[in-house]
Amino acid sequence: MRSGRFRGPRLRRLARRDDGALVLSYVIIVPVFMLVIMVIIQGALWYLAREAALAAARQGVDAARLPGAAPGAGTQAALAFARSDASGYLLGPSAASSATGAGGAATTTIQITVTGHVPTFVPGLVINIRQAVQAPAEKFVAP
Secondary structure (H helix, E strand, O other), X not given: OXXXXXXXXXXXXXXXXXXXXXXXXXXXXXXHHHHHHHHHHHHHHHHHHHHHHHHHHHHHHHHHOOOOOOOOHHHXXXXXXXXXXXXXXXXXXXXXXXXXXXXXXXXXXXXXEEEEEOOOOOOOOOOEEEEEEEEEOOOOOOO
């Protein structure tokens, strides 16, 4: 009886049938893994851009609802916040405002809408973000 790893040419042929199986599995698994990682990162960037647009809209509403605020104060505050504090997460920000009166001139609702784009890994892919916040305008009355 021979002592050795393989006991003949037939066993050597059987052992060689799985040559390259590990490389083939890596060729399939690694791109899928990288794609999953990229989707997770893209999802995080989308979430951060959405939250940044929402925070900018809140900032704009807070500035616009103060008594005696200038007509464009809300959009200016929203754009200033988006350009300074959310510059890496929200690309190309723009803001629009609208005011509606409900039940007379005493109650007015102010709405600020902030839009922009999400930074992406894929060239040519554009993901738009739109967030709107509304709040009643503040008005002080004498007791």
